[in-house]
Every structure is written in C-alpha cells, then in structure tokens.
Amino acid sequence: MRELSFVVQPGHVLGLVGPNGAGKTTTLRCLAGIIPPSAGTLRIAGHDLAADPVGAKRQLAFFPDEPRLFDYLTVRQHLAFVARLYGVPDHEALAQPLLEELELSGKADQLPSELSRGMKQKLAIACGLLHSPRVIFFDEPLTGLDPLGIRRMKDSILRRARAGATIVLSSHLLHLLEEVCSHVLILKQGEKIADGTLANVVAQFSNGETGVSLEEIFLRATGGSTAAP
Numbered sequence: 001m002r003e004l005s006f007v008v009q010p011g012h013v014l015g016l017v018g019p020n021g022a023g024k025t026t027t028l029r030c031l032a033g034i035i036p037p038s039a040g041t042l043r044i045a046g047h048d049l050a051a052d053p054v055g056a057k058r059q060l061a062f063f064p065d066e067p068r069l070f071d072y073l074t075v076r077q078h079l080a081f082v083a084r085l086y087g088v089p090d091h092e093a094l095a096q097p098l099l100e101e102l103e104l105s106g107k108a109d110q111l112p113s114e115l116s117r118g119m120k121q122k123l124a125i126a127c128g129l130l131h132s133p134r135v136i137f138f139d140e141p142l143t144g145l146d147p148l149g150i151r152r153m154k155d156s157i158l159r160r161a162r163a164g165a166t167i168v169l170s171s172h173l174l175h176l177l178e179e180v181c182s183h184v185l186i187l188k189q190g191e192k193i194a195d196g197t198l199a200n201v202v203a204q205f206s207n208g209e210t211g212v213s214l215e216e217i218f219l220r221a222t223g224g225s226t227a228a229p
C-alpha cells in the first residue's frame, strides 16, 4: 500500500472497491488492528490504534470474508462467549433481536458444522454486532447471502449508519454497493485512484455523461475499459 490516507465520518458508508489484489482486505486488516501499517497512524473513533489498541478495538467490529467460528460452541454459546469477552451486560436482551434480524433464532442450539455458509456468515455478524460497535468494517459482506439476506444486510448497514455508525465495506457487487454507499474509494495495486462521495467519484470518470453506473466507473478508473477517464 502506498501513502493511503482517508477519513470516514460517523453516519457515512464507504465502499472500498478495486480489482483482485488491489489491497482491500489488507486495508481492512490494518484498520482492524490485525496487521500493523508499514508507516503512518490509524485512528478509530478517536483512539490511536497503535497507542491504545484495546480502546480502539472496543469501538470496532471487523467481519472478514471467511467467517471464523468456534467448532464446539452453539449459536447461543457464541453470543454468550463474545458478550463476556467484550463485557456486554444483559447480553440476552440484545442477542435475541440480533438472532431474529439475522434469521438465526431457529438455529440457536446448533453448532457451526450444522449451519450453511450464509448462516455461518450471519452468526459471525451477530457476534460482531453484539457490543454495539461504532465503527464497522465488512470484507465482502454480501457474498454468499441469498436475495432476502442481501436485502436485510443492506437495510441493516443503512440503519446502523443512520444511527451514527461509521462503516467501511469492500465488495465486488457494485450495483449493490451503489445502493448503500455514501462514499467510494477506488484502489488499484495498493494505490488510491479516487476517493469521495459516490456522486463525485462517478462524476470524475463520467466525461460529462449522465447515468453512468459504478461498474462502468470502476472499469474506466482501473483500466478495464477503453473509454478514457
């Protein structure tokens, strides 16, 4: 990654887009405190990630592209365990609506091995949202969900942003991203190609045309289209 710098404000949803290998997952892993940046600083809800990692991590949730679960804990036990880790009081009152929102209430006593891929993803999301994070990072949150799951996930992202959460998500599903993002950052080979509101980034690569899709903008910006930027 080269000199990547950006700010996401509370209430904003930033779509991180770019070709395979552009550095989206690497960026999100740095933001989540999993890998240190080679230089520079990261601030999460006012906490410096290097100087105050616990303070920063209390405020954030990171959902990796492959959900990581505990083989021998049921759905309900996952939530109880995460609640203890984060010191969430009265977690059952929070867990039940989350399970309903994510359509897992009928699966509360099942183990991950008994869940489908999409259900595992939903369980990982329920675990990550239990401590009411103010900053949420999603790596490919819509991949693997069914159409109703995608709609609910979009609604859930928008509802949390409206409630003041700061959200960054990576996705290749650009037509879906267009419906949830207020801002877009385009990466290519570790470098920022464009960054701004969705409307401004679209305008930047539209050559005065109207109604150009984010997919076409992506192709133009990353060199996949013959149209000049």
Ligand SMILES: Nc1ncnc2c1ncn2[C@@H]1O[C@H](COP(=O)(O)OP(=O)(O)OP(=O)(O)O)[C@@H](O)[C@H]1O
Binding pocket: 018, 019, 020, 021, 022, 023, 024, 025, 026, 027
């Ligand atoms: N653990 C690692 N060790 C070394 N290099 C890595 C590692 N993970 C990723 N990379 C490299 O870093 C670059 C960016 O990878 P990254 O996974 O961030 O891309 P991405 O934008 O998320 O791509 P995709 O759309 O395929 O998910 C790639 O060149 C990749 O080979």
Ligand SMILES: [Mg+2]
Binding pocket: 024, 025, 026, 065, 139
């Ligand atoms: Mg990735």
